[in-house]
Amino acid sequence: xxxxxxxxxxxxxxxxxxxxxxxxxxxxxxxxxxxxxxxxxxxxxxxxxxxxxxxxxxxxxxxxxx
Numbered sequence: 001x002x003x004x005x006x007x008x009x010x011x012x013x014x015x016x017x018x019x020x021x022x023x024x025x026x027x028x029x030x031x032x033x034x035x036x037x038x039x040x041x042x043x044x045x046x047x048x049x050x051x052x053x054x055x056x057x058x059x060x061x062x063x064x065x066x
Contacts, residue, residue, distance in 0.1 A: 006044055013037045 016033045019026065 006041065009037055009041045009044065013041065 013034060016030050016037065019030050021027055021030070
């Protein structure tokens, strides 16, 4: 499921990367959307790993009794 979301974000990022610049509004929209897409893409990479590692830490602490 996360792969579909990441592919969609990559497509959005590429769309706004190659969007032609016609005026100032287009530049602002392009920059804002690219920054938002980059933050979402980074969040999809970081959040699942953080959740998985904390679950492993909890499981390890339960097994060792600490």
